[in-house]
Amino acid sequence: MNALNRKLWRDLVNLRGQAFAIAAVMASGFACYIMFLSTLDSLQLSRELYYRDYRFAEIFAPLKRAPESVRQRIADIKGVEKVDTRIVAPVTIDIEGFPDPVTGVVTSIPDSGDPLLNRIYLRSGRLVEVGRSDEVVISEPFAEAHGFQPGDKLHIIIRGKRKQLRIVGIGGSPEYIHQLRPGAVFPDHERFGILWMARTPLSHAYDLEGAFNSVALTLSRGANAQDVIDRLDMILKPYGTTGAFVRDDQASHKFLSQELQQLDNMSGLFPIIFLGVAAFLLNVVVTRLVGTQREQIASLKAFGYDNLAIAIHYLKMIMLIVFAGILMGIAVGAWLGVELSEIYVELFRLPFLNFVMQPSRVIQAASFTLVAGLLGTLAAVRMAVKLKPAESMRPEAPAEYRQTFIEALGLKRLLSAPARMILRHISHKPFKSALSVLGIAFACAILMTGRFQEDTITFMMDVHYGLSERDDISLAFSEPTSYKALAELRSLPGVEYGEAVRAVPARLVYQHRSYRAYISGYEPNAEIKRLVNTDLKPVSLPRSGIVLNEYLAKEILGIRPGDLLTVEVLEGSQPVRQIPVVSLVRQDLGVGAYMDIGALNRLMQEGNAISGAYLYIDDSRKNEIFERLKERPRIVGTAVREQDIRNFHRTMDETMLFWTFVATLFAGVIAVGIVYNSARITLTERSHELASLRVLGFTRGEISYILLGELAVLTLLAIPLGLLLGNVLCGYIAASLDNELYRVPLILAPHTYAFATTVILVSATISGLLVRRRLDHLDLIEVLKTKE
């Protein structure tokens, strides 16, 4: 090692605390980026592999009933590669010892087991065998929720008939990665299950012998999906199709894609903040270093070291810190990436995880980090290079201090001499002080992002379930039914009140945009199901016309109140109508279109029909009511509100908790990094001054006050700014989280502000104590021996 490198190394050892703090902040940014992107890549890859290996179909078409002979006509469509026809049947599931209503979907697989498309991934057991009519394969999360093993039995109620089934296998399929009861917002694996049965027994049970009610197909290379869909819709029209759709509209796939999109959105923001802060810290430290080494740099130049050598010398030091940050970042990023991926795999119910940390991502992240490091120190290195050898032979001129404006205001008398030193020092380098404040403020803001989601979700739940969806139980009928059914339900013992709903699947079209959704018809002045406006005030449905929620209108369809919406009903006689959009309502969960139930029935020309009901019940008679409901053949879906709320929380909690942990960790690193660095730099800059004060008789406490007082002032200035910044940052995140599933309002509870403030104060205190320890060891003689 040559002498210059040895100097570099020793300087770095001297600066180890600061260098480590900077490297840690860099590592945070790097790790954050790697964490998000490796998770994203891993999930995408795992999903792709799953799709490929288990032959996920590309086009789906639901219909009422078509004879198996239609299959060949579909297979003949140009561009179709493989076709699978299936029976998909909604069922009620009866589990012994579990009173709550459980619903499910049974999908047929060939009698011999393995389907052509949407193949089944088996976790345990086997697929169905030919000739056995009571065998069933169930989805893994459903099995886990109830502790089912192959060999266990369960009952389903299908078309009003009760049927006993024996579980032979547990697994999943790419079609149902994300398993959601129709109409639900979050999965409930205890009360909703996916089942697979052999085609023949299922067709008997569901009265679809020799027929099918669902098509899945893949496209041959280069085929045009829209052409295939058009042909398919034409073929299936007589058989009551509600329209074929591509993967992008498939429920499970769509959900996953949206979640991945959100992850992508988040992956940009945080690394930029972290790297920005790290760049700033590097700048401060290296600038300081160059400042204290003026004479050394000048001597080096006097001996004939050229500018390049000087620049390289300092760049090497920066690179070492940056590389340390990158190494730490790779380790932490991989660790967090694995953790986050596992949480998501669990959440998405992917059967396996292929964790990847792509070298290209690492290189990308490393280049960002490197660039941030270089940008942050460019000025300092330039300063070293520009230093004229002759000029730096004399010590730096004494810094120019001014009276601060607080003193100028005449408050001087109120300030002690040390307090004045603090204020003058802060205002002496206003830009640097401002940057420190900004850095700490960012840490504070990041902390808030860790907590705000929880506040928001509580709020969303309150609005959604407290103001608009106020039912205790919601029921769905297998087919439109007369009002008599509602009367019957109302008369059940324990049912206090009931309201009808008519839900109709439709394609909503406005100009070139369209969206498939259910139009819900509510009773006039409904009590249980209410719509709320932007101010969260209940609004009543107009007698005619349609009401959309804001997201559907603005983001998806681009339609405004007063415009005419084309409604293509996908059920019954499939009428197509132009209906004016009357108003918009606020709905944070899901998307929805609403009409007066009478108006909707007139549109359907089916008389007064209802397709579901909402009930208020006496909670103590809950189980009794569930029992009665199970006996009713036409009821296919039952949801208990309380359970919805719990599911919502369960889903969000894990991801949120993880992010709270990560954000708190990283923000703590930033806060300590900045406060500690500021403190250390102030200490070096002023050790002579402070030692002189000690010689003059000041106590340790008094000089600590001067040094740490400055940090306290900076920290206290930073907190309000940080809370403000946090508000903006959370707002940005909330906006970027918006999708069809939910819109996230910006809600920040007082305890979130308190949390951020507390962590910053604690970090600042820890940094203060670290520096305070050094102050106690201030070597008075050593300091005074060196020239000033």
Place this chain on the structure above:
Amino acid sequence: MHASTPNIVFHAEGVTKTYQMGEVQVHALRGVDLELYESEFVVLLGASGSGKSTLLNILGGLDIPTSGTVGYKDHDLTVYKDSVLTRYRREHVGFVFQFYNLIPSLTARENVALVTEISTNPLVPEEALELVGLGERLDHFPAQMSGGEQQRVAIARAIAKRPDVLLCDEPTGALDLKTGIVVLEAIERVNRELGTTTVVITHNVDIAQMADRVIRLRDGRIISDEANPDRKAPSELSW
């Protein structure tokens, strides 16, 4: 080892240096004409602020004059081209500063190595330190040495590359008599044994007795330039 027909190494004519300090102009040098000869030992005297350091810095290629010409052999020292001046310093000049300017994070040996590593025909650091009587203190850091020892390390560092000129700005300024003499002996020895052209700035008139020539500055001008035929050894000095 005096040359019988001395060659001119430094040639300065009409050198001025003006510093702009906000509104005020400070005339550090107001027209200096000067010639220095090979292997010569020159002492620069003058009151504080008379321009000694300014002149030395210009001779050493640390700074350039505002006007006038300065040359070292065939090097023009008035062109501000950093790479040219850097190479000149690297190849020909050794500096000793009043405040030592050692790198605190490097030991005595490493401080010397800092210079020998970029020179073509240097002494080994140990040899250079031996020359200034510090052969025993190779691995000590500056903070572990006295002012005089630090200054001797600085001299070792300056001479280790066998410079053609040695420029010393108040090398004994911060030292007591005894240590000052040790330091001066080191400088004198280099001048004598290596034939290095040496310029020493000092406030101490007695040190002038060591010199071949004594130049006095006042207010940025040379007011006298006298040869000293009776050169004394440092140990013979008293102040």
